[in-house]
Amino acid sequence: MTIRKSTAMIAAITMLAVGACAKKAPDTLPPAPEGTGTDTGAGTGTGVVPGSQEDFLASVGAMGDRVFFDYDQYNVDAQDQATLQTQSQWLQRNPAVRVTLEGHADERGTRDYNIALGERRANAAKNYLASLGVDPSRIQVISYGKERPAEIGSTEEAYAKNRRAVTVVIGR
């Protein structure tokens, strides 16, 4: 049971994911990073501040900020590894940047269990980034359980998009 059925579907999910990200609550989004220009990051030359969340998304791709999990699972599969490798490259180019890994679950679990499950998922992604050489002290973890779905709906498709760990830049 994997959600990655085709390239076309990935593209569709990407569009939805971007929309969901943009609608995130102010109280769950960290403060926007200030552009001090001290990092020598991979800025795109289009006004995007190096080391910022925009820079991160431009580098990893809108879908590249998150990995997905099967129902009640938290293992990092080959595709997740590829996503996290791309993230780790950006993180190593921006060594002063700190990130939050947000763990999420779909709505088919009870509230407290889903917080524990989101913790597992966020830590699985964190541990994989650490194995690639990212200093784990740069990564903080928070689980939202089923409280912050990215895709609203009670379908398998929505559930698959909500079982995720999302890397969010919080500053440096």
Added chain:
Amino acid sequence: MLLRPISLSLALLLTAAPVFAQTPAAPTPPVVTQTEPRETIEGTLSQDRTVIAIPALATASVQNVAGLRTDSLGRQIAEVIAADLERSGLYDPMGPSGIPAVSRAEVQAPRFAEWQARNAENVVHGFVDASGTGGLVVGCYLYDTALGSELVRKGFEIQPGDWRRAAHKCADAIYSRLSGEAPFFDSRVAYIAESGPKGNRIKRLAIMDSDGGNHRFITNGQALAISPRFSPDYKKIVYVSYLNNRVRVFIYDVAAGSQKLVTESSNATFAPRWSPDGTQILYSMAVNGNTDIYRISANGGTPVRLTSTPGIDVGGSFSPDGKKIVFESDRSGGQQIYTMNIDGSNQQRISFGGGRAATPEWSPRGDLIAFTRMGGGEFRIGVMTPSGGGVRMLTNSWQDEAPTWSPNGRVIQFFRTTPGREGKSSLWQVDLTGVNMRRLPTPQDGSDPSWGPVLP
């Protein structure tokens, strides 16, 4: 909050004894008693319900106390008593609308023949008088119309703002006398009020009476709030707040309006529960992705780790004698329910059968554990014995979650979520027998109900 039980002989002398009005009753610890297994309600609600006439409470003289008229309160108290008794599912209240009011003199000398002629098997009479010291004296009586006998006599001295509590106390006395069950109406519920779109829910801690009255929001919604639990004395609420983008258990002091952390930790803490005596708190903590259950003094100190399996061990609810804990764990694969001693020893799985089992809550009577059964894409509320036997499912909906017991262990509240983009969450309650399903009135959507004990 001041509600002072008095004997009604005192009530008549009350204006000569104003000292009573100034002395709050000392809170008494909740008493847990085991009782015989209760009867099963058969059939529909329209059958076998006792008809009880509840005319407006009388007043010796109409007075204005703190902006409230004693005659208006007499009608409102009768309305609350009638609503409580109706909600129990056992009674068919009549009045106060549509039936004659009674005089102050009639309160202790009912016209039994007239109430019998109205097919009322019981009649409730009462009065609301000014205490002479700025408060109210409320009396209520329950009579058997056929026998012409007095079954209940209760008196309360209250501050005017607590009139609903006097009504609940009267309803409790009537309910207990007629059903043989322990009281439960005069109790409160903490829950989470929800608003806003599903992807960005605003979730606020809120409290209310067991019937939805005296509703009050506690937190402002800037930080996600989930899973509240009232302390047994109602002075505190333990809950999880996402304040500063962290997941942490706080103890909120209701009177002071301030809160403190249960424990200082860099790890996520969640799923808190009080011990029955209010001295201990259970919580779950995730360390590097592994969640275990801990117990700590409500005053802080060093937590005791109770579980250590590699799986998710979460939640937990004390037995009413404080000696055992029921909790959930996925150590066997999916979520199932386990019991252990309060030191973490003797961990035993008690839930088997189809699907997963979660969110166990020990009945205040000790005889049953309520839980959420997950299977077939649905969440349902069920009960079983503490050894895992006698499983009965009480609800059948898409997603019913997180049961909490009435103080007398007879009614279970839970929250129900409906599917889809426009899905809503609301609070419901159901009798232990699976009948008398009712939605609780809340100003917004609701989830995570937590029912406290009967107020002292």
